Amino acid sequence: MTFNQKSICDQFPVLRRTVHGKRLVYLDNAATTLKPKSVIEAINHYNSEGTANIHRGVHLLSEEATDKFEKSRVAMAKFVNAPTQNEIVFTSGSTMSLNIIALGWGGAFVGKDDEIILSRLEHHSNIVPWQLLAQRVGCRIRVIPINDRGELNLSVFRELLNPRTKIVSVSAVSNALGTINPIEEICHEARKIGALSIIDGSQAMSHTPVDVQKIGCDFLVFSGHKMYAETGSGGFYGRKECLEKMPPVFGGGDMIRSVSFEKTTFAPPPFKFEAGTPNISGVLSLTPAINFINEVGFSAIQRHEHELLEYGTETLSRINGLKWIGQAEHRAGVLSFVLEGIHPHDLGTLLDQEGVAIRTGHHCAQPVMQYFKVPATARASLAIYNTREDIDALAYALRKAQEVFA
Amino acid sequence: MSSSNTELYQQVILEHNRKPRNFGKLEGCTNQSEGYNPLCGDHIWIYLNVEDDVVQDIKFEGDGCAICKASTSMMTMALKGKTKDEARKIFDQFHKMVLGQLHPDKDPHELGRLAMFQNIWQYPSRVKCAALSWHTFVGALNNESSVSTE
Numbered sequence: 142m143t144f145n146q147k148s149i150c151d152q153f154p155v156l157r158r159t160v161h162g163k164r165l166v167y168l169d170n171a172a173t174t175l176k177p178k179s180v181i182e183a184i185n186h187y188n189s190e191g192t193a194n195i196h197r198g199v200h201l202l203s204e205e206a207t208d209k210f211e212k213s214r215v216a217m218a219k220f221v222n223a224p225t226q227n228e229i230v231f232t233s234g235s236t237m238s239l240n241i242i243a244l245g246w247g248g249a250f251v252g253k254d255d256e257i258i259l260s261r262l263e264h265h266s267n268i269v270p271w272q273l274l275a276q277r278v279g280c281r282i283r284v285i286p287i288n289d290r291g292e293l294n295l296s297v298f299r300e301l302l303n304p305r306t307k308i309v310s311v312s313a314v315s316n317a318l319g320t321i322n323p324i325e326e327i328c329h330e331a332r333k334i335g336a337l338s339i340i341d342g343s344q345a346m347s348h349t350p351v352d353v354q355k356i357g358c359d360f361l362v363f364s365g366h367k368m369y370a371e372t373g374s375g376g377f378y379g380r381k382e383c384l385e386k387m388p389p390v391f392g393g394g395d396m397i398r399s400v401s402f403e404k405t406t407f408a409p410p411p412f413k414f415e416a417g418t419p420n421i422s423g424v425l426s427l428t429p430a431i432n433f434i435n436e437v438g439f440s441a442i443q444r445h446e447h448e449l450l451e452y453g454t455e456t457l458s459r460i461n462g463l464k465w466i467g468q469a470e471h472r473a474g475v476l477s478f479v480l481e482g483i484h485p486h487d488l489g490t491l492l493d494q495e496g497v498a499i500r501t502g503h504h505c506a507q508p509v510m511q512y513f514k515v516p517a518t519a520r521a522s523l524a525i526y527n528t529r530e531d532i533d534a535l536a537y538a539l540r541k542a543q544e545v546f547a
Numbered sequence: 548m549s550s551s552n553t554e555l556y557q558q559v560i561l562e563h564n565r566k567p568r569n570f571g572k573l574e575g576c577t578n579q580s581e582g583y584n585p586l587c588g589d590h591i592w593i594y595l596n597v598e599d600d601v602v603q604d605i606k607f608e609g610d611g612c613a614i615c616k617a618s619t620s621m622m623t624m625a626l627k628g629k630t631k632d633e634a635r636k637i638f639d640q641f642h643k644m645v646l647g648q649l650h651p652d653k654d655p656h657e658l659g660r661l662a663m664f665q666n667i668w669q670y671p672s673r674v675k676c677a678a679l680s681w682h683t684f685v686g687a688l689n690n691e692s693s694v695s696t697e
Contacts, residue, residue, distance in 0.1 A: 484612035486587040490555065490673060502587055516588030516610065545556050546613070 144441045150526045152177040152433070163496030166534045171316050171344060171475060171522035172500050173366045179429035184371055187422040194418055196395055206421060213427045214411070220431045221342075221361060222352040223378050230384070230411040231424050234375035235343040236266040238362035239310070241414060242339060242377065243270035245387040247308065250337075253279035255307045258336075260285040260293055260322070261512060262315040265505040267341050271310065285311070287512060291318040291467030299330060306336040313345035317506040317520065318467030319450075319475025321349070328357040337383070343367050347524065348446060348473045350439045359383045365423060370430035374423030384410035391416040437525055446474040446523050453521065453532045460539055466518045467509075474523030480539065483546050485517040491545060492519075495538035554666045555673070556613065563617035568624055573606040581693040582609075582683030584675050589615040593683045600631050605684075612676050618664060619680035625661055631688060637661075638681050644668075645677050 150156055153175045158165050167175060187209075193202035195210045211226070218226040232238045247270075251257065257271050261284055271282055283306075285298045293311075302309075309331040313324050328338040339360040342351050347368040353361050360383065365374030379387065389396055389407055393416035398406040407413040434442070453476050457463055462481030480488060489501035500520045503510045510516060521535055573579075573594035582591045589611030596604040605623045610616075622641075626634045640656045643649035647668030651658060667677045679694075686694040 484587075486589075486612035486673075486676065487556070487614065490670060510588070516590070546561060 144437070144445060146526075146528060149437065150528075152179070153526050154178060154181070156526060160496040160498070161494050164534075166495075166497040166531045168521040168523065168527065168531060168535060169498045169500050170347075170524035170527075171319075171367070171504075171520065173372065174347060174369050174524050175526065176371070176426075177369055177429070177433050179433060180370055180426045183426045183429045184422045187425050195421060196412075206425075209425050209428070210419075210421060213424045216428045216431045217376070218378075220346075220351075220434075221363075221378050222354050224354070225381065227409070227411055228378055228381055228384060229376060230379060230414045231374070231376040231419055232414075233373045233420060233423075234364035234366065235341055235362040235377075236364075238360075238375065238377035239266055239339070239341065240270045241390045242360055242362070242379075242387070243274045244390045245414075246337060246383070247271070247274040247278070247280075248390075249386075249388050251278055251280050251307045254305060255280040256283050256301075256303070256305045257281070257308045257310065258283045258285060258298070258301050258306055258331075260311045261287045261508055262291070262293065262318065262320060262322070263310075263312055263506065263508070264316050264341065264343070265507070267310055267312060268508070271308075280307070284508075287320075287509075290469050291315065291320045291509070292469045292471075293320070293322055293327075295323065295326065298327065302330060302334050302336070304334065306331070306334055308337045308339065310339040310341070312341040312343070313351065314343075314348065314473045315467070315469075315475075315506070315509070316344045317475075317504040317509045317518070318469060318477050319344075319472040319522070320467060320469035321345075321471040321473055324358070325356050328359075332357060344473065347434060347442075349443065353378050353380075365427050365430065368430055369433055371420070371423040371426040373420045374427055379410070381410075384414070387414075389413045389416070393417045442525050445525060446527075449523050449527055449529070449532065450474050450476070452529055453523070453535075456532050456536050457539070460536065460543075462543070463539070466513050466515065474527075476521040476523075477518045478520075479515055479518055480543070483542060485519045487546070488519050488539070488542055491542035492535070492538045495534065495541060497535050497538045499535070555670060557663055559621075559660065559663060560613060560617040563620040564613035567607075567616050567620040569606045569620065569627070570608065571606050572608055573604060576604075576606075578687040578690060580683050580687035580691055582679045582686065583693065583695050584611075584615075584679050585695065587612060587676065589676060589679050591615065591619055591680050591683055593619075593680060593687045595684075595687050597631065597688070602626050602629050602631065602634055607680065611679070614667070614673055614676040615679055618677040621661055622680055622684065625659060626684065634688070635685070638685055641681055642678060645674050 193206040195207040214226045283301045331338040338358045340358040342363045361378040366372040396416040466477045485501035576594040578595040591609035651662035
């Protein structure tokens with residue numbers, strides 16, 4: 142499909158609103174992406190015409206909802222190239238997925254003095270569940286360090302690997318800096334010593350193709366709301382053998398085969414990990430979100446976002462006193478920086494007054510901030526509907542903030 | 548919502564941000580407390596010398612956004628020499644003001660120049676920036692070693 146910026150922007154109703162009388166310039170896509178009309182319609186349709194619980198009723202509405210729910214599983218399996226749809230588990234998103242794997246797999250197969258390798262770039266959601274596990278079972282957490290560009294040091298990673306390494310859990314793309322990590326190589330090394338590999342795909346799914354078989358990971362976690370679907374949707378891919386081996390974490394309805402007070406047997410994966418009524422409209426919204434991404438196409442998405450990243454880097458580099466935080470050679474659409482003399486939090490407020498929405502803070506990645514010795518950064522993160530005009534508006538707002546603080 | 552930045556970032560606030568008053572450590576102080584806002588990383592230490600129920604001296608260290616630093620700097624000027632009761636009263640008024648519950652234009656107050664923070668309640672994500680050092684001050688008065696606004 143040829144890339145038509147206007148027709149893409151037209152699909153996002155929020156882009157039509159104004160903020161403080163200015164056109165909304167939404168550059169906080171690493172926090173959450175805006176939702177296209179097709180996603181909003183799917184959610185609305187479920188709530189206004191298709192409301193029913195899934196996997197149980199024999200009435201028409203329940204059958205329709207179940208059918209759509211399972212079609213989202215098929216769509217998601219295809220999207221990440223999982224061999225079968227039963228390797229896709231739906232949860233509320235990446236954070237919940239990582240907690241389930243830490244509790245389920247970690248609780249069953251990680252013991253005292255075992256080791257878990259994470260990276261310095263991880264979001265708190267890929268740190269804290271492992272720390273909680275470490276407190277419970279007495280395992281150790283080892284960390285892959287980064288360099289000044291915000292790239293992982295793979296030779297140290299190889300040195301960290303040893304027979305006690307049970308899990309390697311790393312993000313595909315850093316949320317704070319945009320660094321694209323060499324996950325295929327990391328998973329390959331992990332597999333060689335028999336460690337479980339987990340990839341946090343949160344920041345990758347809407348920007349680059351994610352193929353679990355090519356990556357060679359055992360688990361991949363993702364959040365729907367960072368790939369144009371509803372908040373509270375998402376899940377994880379788990380390799381068939383891993384899902385069969387991993388015990389369930391939450392008990393309840395929908396995850397059992399039979400229940401008696403003497404003995405309960407569990408449903409097969411993925412259902413044994415899906416206790417209770419899920420976020421049905423959220424899961425239903427994944428199908429149109431995936432369709433949207435596929436219709437635009439990853440080659441167009443990558444070309445567009447890469448061009449914008451280059452334009453943004455060039456444009457903002459001309460601003461006096463701007464210091465980049467993390468300039469990895471392989472980087473997704475994230476511009477992370479500090480401006481001399483203006484705290485990022487003040488910058489966030491001043492930019493908001495110009496209609497420009499960016500994230501300012503530690504981005505739930507405090508170890509990254511500690512490495513660069515800053516309390517916070519300003520982060521502009523890109524999506525398919527962003528334009529050069531958005532970058533120009535950001536640059537204009539930054540200069541205006543400098544005038545206020547001059 | 549206010550449409551002008553200047554209402555929040557007034558010259559006096561920017562000036563205090565550039566040149567904070569009473570900045571530095573107070574050696575041998577009688578009371579101290581640490582304030583931290585994990586949301587934005589504002590991190591402030593308040594040092595007091597309290598004698599005969601009077602805040603004889605007050606200093607601060609740390610780093611934060613302009614609102615936090617200016618609020619802290621102006622707070623030290625406002626509270627130095629006040630009795631503990633007077634200081635708590637000013638804290639109460641400031642606290643009510645930043646929450647939009649006290650309007651300096653019509654309600655009686657003893658806030659003086661601190662009234663310039665009156666618009667901050669229109670910026671809900673920034674209220675904590677202005678309030679952090681005040682909570683930390685009360686923490687120091689109460690001999691609490693640390694205060695968090697989260």
